[in-house]
Amino acid sequence: xxxxxxxxxxxxxxxxxxxxxxxxxxxxxxxxxxxxxxxxxxxxxxxxxxxxxxxxxxxxxxxxxxxxxxxxxxxxxxxxxxxxxxxxxxxxxxxxxxxxxxxxxxxxxxxxxxxxxxxxxxxxxxxxxxxxxxxxxxxxxxxxxxxxxxxxxxxxxxxxxxxxxxxxxxxxxxxxxxxxxxxxxxxxxxxxxxxxxxxxxxxxxxxxxxxxxxxxxxxxxxxxxxxxxxxxxxxxxxxxxxxxxxxxxxxxxxxxxxxxxxxxxxxxxxxxxxxxxxxxxxxxxxxxxxxxxxxxxxxxxxxxxxxxxxxxxxxxxxxxxxxxxxxxxxxxxxxxxxxxxxxxxxxxxxxxxxxxxxxxxxxxxxxxxxxxxxxxxxxxxxxxxxxxxxxxxxxxxxxxxxxxxxxxxxxxxxxxxxxxxxxxxxxxxxxxxxxxxxxxxxxxxxxxxxxxxxxxxxxxxxxxxxxxxxx
Amino acid sequence: xxxxxxxxxxxxxxxxxxxxxxxxxxxxxxxxxxxxxxxxxxxxxxxxxxxxxxxxxxxxxxxxxxxxxxxxxxxxxxxxxxxxxxxxxxxxxxxxxxxxxxxxxxxxxxxxxxxxxxxxxxxxxxxxxxxxxxxxxxxxxxxxxxxxxxx
Numbered sequence: 001x002x003x004x005x006x007x008x009x010x011x012x013x014x015x016x017x018x019x020x021x022x023x024x025x026x027x028x029x030x031x032x033x034x035x036x037x038x039x040x041x042x043x044x045x046x047x048x049x050x051x052x053x054x055x056x057x058x059x060x061x062x063x064x065x066x067x068x069x070x071x072x073x074x075x076x077x078x079x080x081x082x083x084x085x086x087x088x089x090x091x092x093x094x095x096x097x098x099x100x101x102x103x104x105x106x107x108x109x110x111x112x113x114x115x116x117x118x119x120x121x122x123x124x125x126x127x128x129x130x131x132x133x134x135x136x137x138x139x140x141x142x143x144x145x146x147x148x149x150x151x152x153x154x155x156x157x158x159x160x161x162x163x164x165x166x167x168x169x170x171x172x173x174x175x176x177x178x179x180x181x182x183x184x185x186x187x188x189x190x191x192x193x194x195x196x197x198x199x200x201x202x203x204x205x206x207x208x209x210x211x212x213x214x215x216x217x218x219x220x221x222x223x224x225x226x227x228x229x230x231x232x233x234x235x236x237x238x239x240x241x242x243x244x245x246x247x248x249x250x251x252x253x254x255x256x257x258x259x260x261x262x263x264x265x266x267x268x269x270x271x272x273x274x275x276x277x278x279x280x281x282x283x284x285x286x287x288x289x290x291x292x293x294x295x296x297x298x299x300x301x302x303x304x305x306x307x308x309x310x311x312x313x314x315x316x317x318x319x320x321x322x323x324x325x326x327x328x329x330x331x332x333x334x335x336x337x338x339x340x341x342x343x344x345x346x347x348x349x350x351x352x353x354x355x356x357x358x359x360x361x362x363x364x365x366x367x368x369x370x371x372x373x374x375x376x377x378x379x380x381x382x383x384x385x386x387x388x389x390x391x392x393x394x395x396x397x398x399x400x401x402x403x404x405x406x407x408x409x410x411x412x413x414x415x416x417x418x419x420x421x422x423x424x425x426x427x428x429x430x431x432x433x434x435x436x437x438x439x440x441x442x443x444x445x446x447x448x449x450x451x452x453x454x455x456x457x458x459x460x461x462x463x464x465x466x467x468x469x470x471x
Numbered sequence: 472x473x474x475x476x477x478x479x480x481x482x483x484x485x486x487x488x489x490x491x492x493x494x495x496x497x498x499x500x501x502x503x504x505x506x507x508x509x510x511x512x513x514x515x516x517x518x519x520x521x522x523x524x525x526x527x528x529x530x531x532x533x534x535x536x537x538x539x540x541x542x543x544x545x546x547x548x549x550x551x552x553x554x555x556x557x558x559x560x561x562x563x564x565x566x567x568x569x570x571x572x573x574x575x576x577x578x579x580x581x582x583x584x585x586x587x588x589x590x591x592x593x594x595x596x597x598x599x600x601x602x603x604x605x606x607x608x609x610x611x612x613x614x615x616x617x618x619x620x621x622x
Binding site: 173174177178180181182183184185186187205206207386390421423425430437438441442445446447448449450451470471 | 473474475476477478479509510542567569571573575576578579580581582583585586589599601602
C-alpha cells in the first residue's frame with residue numbers, strides 16, 4: 001500500500017455508518033452494531049431492585065442472576081402483551097443494553113467524577129462544563145417493534161431515542177417485515193414464537209397488513225407454566241425446581257429417587273424475593289425445553305388416533321424417553337409427557353390444567369392454527385395462497401424440537417388447496433435473532449440513509465413523524 | 472413509504488424496460504441485478520432468446536465470486552393461448568428470484584429492493600421464486616395468465 005494515496009472507500013468502510021441496532025424483546029434485549037452477524041449485547045429485559053443502606057438500587061443485565069441479595073426482586077418493564085408498560089425502566093434497560101457493551105457509559109460530569117478534585121476547595125467557577133453527554137450522540141439507531149405496537153408507544157420510543165439518547169437519526173422497523181426480508185421475501189406470513197407471545201404477521205410488498213396481525217400469549221413463558229403444571233402432577237413424585245443458589249451440595253441418585261441434597265436457607269430478612277427464585281427456576285425450565293420437550297410432529301393431534309388404529313399417545317409413549325437432571329440431583333426419564341406440555345399450542349383441550357398458574361386455560365382461538373386462520377381471514381383473498389406458500393418461522397421458541405413439522409401438517413390440513421411451504425432458518429442464531437440480523441443488514445447499507453428520520457426532521461415535525469415514515 | 476433498502480433503481484433499468492415493452496416480442500426478457508457495491512439496481516442482461524429454458528438457466532446460474540447462488544430480478548414476456556379460438560395474449564411478469572441458499576445479506580437486500588423496483592417499472596403481475604420449481608414454465612405461465620393457461 002502506498003501511503004501517499006488516500007484509502008479507497010472499501011478500506012475504511014466508505015459511507016457505512018456505525019449505526020446501532022436495538023431489538024427489544026420481552027425476555028431478552030438484543031443490541032449490536034449494524035453490519036455484524038449477531039448482536040454483541042444480549043441481556044435479559046428483566047431488571048432487579050433491592051435496598052441497601054436505605055437506598056433503592058437497580059441492577060441490570062446478567063448481574064441480576066448472580067447474587068441472591070436480601071430483598072432482591074425481579075421486574076420487567078414490558079407487559080405480557082409485548083408492549084412497554086413502564087417507560088422509565090424500559091429506557092434504562094435498553095440504555096444498559098448498548099452502553100454496557102457497545103458505546104460505553106455516559107461520561108460523568110467532570111466536576112463530580114473525582115478526577116478534577118481540587119484539594120483546597122477552590123471551585124472552578126468560570127468553567128463551562130458540558131454536563132449532559134448523551135449516550136448515542138454519534139450513532140444512528142434502528143429499533144424493532146411488534147406489529148401491534150400502538151401509535152403512542154411508537155411515538156414515545158422515538159422521543160426517548162431523540163431526546164434522551166441524542167441519536168442523530170432513527171428508524172423503527174416492524175420485526176415481521178425484517179424476518180420476511182431476511183428470508184428473501186417481500187411478502188410472507190411470519191409466524192413468530194417468542195417468550196411472551198406468539199404472533200402471525202402477514203407482510204405484503206414489504207408492508208405489514210395490520211388487519212391480519214394476530215397474537216396470543218401462548219409463548220415460551222406459557223410453555224414454562226405448562227411444564228410446571230406437569231411437574232406438580234409428576235409420578236413417581238411431584239418435582240420442585242430448586243435453583244442452584246439454594247443448594248450447597250448434592251449427591252448422585254438413581255433415576256426417580258428422592259434427591260439427596262443439602263440446601264442453603266436464608267433467614268426471612270436476608271432472603272431474596274420470590275420473583276428472584278422464579279427467574280432462576282426459569283433457567284432450568286429453558287434447559288428442560290431445549291433438552292426434553294418435543295412437539296408431537298403430526299399428522300393430527302396428539303389426542304387423535306393414527307391410521308393404523310394406534311393412538312398417537314401410545315406412539316408417543318413408545319418413543320424413547322429423554323433423561324433430565326434437576327439442579328438438586330433429582331433425575332428421571334420423561335416419556336409421552338414431554339409432548340403434552342406443548343400440545344396446547346395447537347389443541348387448547350390438551351392443556352394441562354393448573355389452577356395456580358398465572359396463565360388462564362387457553363382458548364382454541366389462541367392456538368396457532370386458529371391464529372393463522374384469523375390472520376388470513378383479515379387479508380385479501382387473492383393473496384392468501386401466496387402467503388401460505390411463503391410461511392416464515394422465527395423466534396427462539398420455534399426451535400422446539402419438531403415444531404416446524406407439526407406446523408406444516410396443521411397448515412396442510414387447514415388449507416388443503418393451496419401449496420403450503422414453510423421456510424425456517426436451520427441456523428439457531430438466525431432463528432433467535434432473525435429481526436436483529438435483518439435490521440443489522442439494512443442499517444449497514446450506505447443507501448439506507450434516505451430512510452432514516454433525522455433529528456432535524458423530528459424537531460420540525462414532532463414524534464408523529466414515525467407514523468408517516470416507518471410504516 | 473414501506474421499509475426499503477434505499478438501493479437506487481438506475482435510469483437504464485427503466486429505459487431498457489420501455490424498449491422491451493415496445494419491441495413486440497423481439498426482446499423476451501430483462502434480468503436485473505443489484506451492483507456489487509449494493510448501491511443500485513442495474514441491467515444484467517437483455518435477452519432475445521425465445522426459448523424459456525434459456526432464460527431459466529440464466530437465472531439458476533447466477534452466482535457470486537464465492538460460488539454462492541445469487542438472487543436476480545427479471546421481467547419476462549409471457550405469451551399464452553387462451554384456447555377455444557379466443558386467441559393469443561401476452562403479458563409481462565415481474566419475477567424475483569431469491570434461491571433459498573442465498574446468503575442472508577443478499578436475501579435481505581434483494582427482498583427490501585423488490586417493491587421499489589417493481590413499482591418503478593410499474594408491472595402489476597409478479598411472482599416470487601426461491602425454489603427451482605417456482606420458475607418452471609408451467610408455473611410462470613399459470614401466474615401470468617391468472618390461471619387461464621398452463622394447467
